[in-house]
């Protein structure tokens with residue numbers, strides 16, 4: 109590279125780079141210029157840069173890509189603002205999973221520039237009303253119009269990356285598997301993948317998987333609900349193995365009701381790790397026990413998944429899943445999205461969405477997040493909407509200073525009481541996401 113002072117806007121110096129997309133692993137300096145990755149070398153002279161961020165002792169990762177989030181805030185049941193999360197989690201690319209349907213697609217796309225320098229993409233719900241309410245969006249046949257969905261995808265080409273369809277009994281009712289058939293028809297016409305959510309049957313998991321094509325995505329893949337990927341007598345269902353063999357992807361989508369440690373352990377023991385780790389961040393899940401994407405990644409470290417595999421599942425793998433050519437890598441020339449993490453040894457228990465506990469192992473704590481070359485500044489947490497019922501512990505969490513939220517689980521993960529609001533009464537037909 110030419111040796112000219114001020115060539116680089118910033119040098120992220122001395123960190124341990126893990127970049128699965130390029131295979132780069134080791135101590136590197138990463139130079140940024142004009143919002144792009146300009147150089148990745150073991151030793152870049154500091155005088156070349158206008159500023160230096162000392163990343164010694166830290167991991168330097170591509171900006172994280174969260175493939176399953178709900179950020180259509182102020183317009184939907186689940187939506188939360190990504191900005192109070194992004195700066196302290198390293199997530200620079202946010203993919204909204206079906207919050208908008210045809211009727212609200214334009215409003216979601218119009219919201220996106222307001223999140224800059226964060227990047228945003230989305231899956232369009234097969235139901236024209238999207239996730240404006242908690243559940244039930246696919247119960248009405250007239251709302252699931254594949255022609256309309258395909259037309260809206262064509263109109264907003266470049267923003268929507270695929271079609272979302274929730275498959276569980278509360279969402280589909282009498283419609284059964286039909287909304288998924290329609291989602292696939294719309295996706296086929298637009299040349300994009302379908303992301304299908306699984307939960308409580310009917311329909312059955314085998315019915316769902318039989319329809320999926322290479323590149324389609326199953327989210328909530330470690331759910332303990334009746335559409336579980338585990339066979340009743342142990343191991344992975346044959347339909348699941350077949351789906352992976354033909355290129356169907358499996359995404360975690362932790363959320364508030366869709367991640368079980370015991371299911372995850374059984375799947376990992378059977379040699380079936382997730383392709384993608386995502387949070388399903390929404391305004392209920394971000395107050396625990398899900399919290400955010402690095403917390404989900406740390407749970408997989410606790411389960412024994414290797415660090416490089418965990419990083420791949422939250423960077424290059426999700427970027428590939430929705431064909432984003434900019435995100436998920438520190439390759440020279442890419443958008444300068446970087447996440448700097450410290451690895452701490454956890455001395456507490458993590459909880460899954462069933463409130464089962466597992467001892468934390470190495471925990472990823474975000475130190476800095478750069479999006480398109482800019483360091484993200486702290487943003488106060490957003491207030492949950494009136495329909496989100498919080499426990500005292502969750503309310504206390506929101507009143508802590510922004511910096512302490514780099515460890516949102518601290519002080520909350522020692523007791524189940526912090527999460528009692530997630531115990532659902534059997535009388536309410538509550539959806540899980």
Ligand SMILES: [Zn+2]
Pocket residue numbers: 176177178205361363388541
């Ligand atoms: Zn979701």
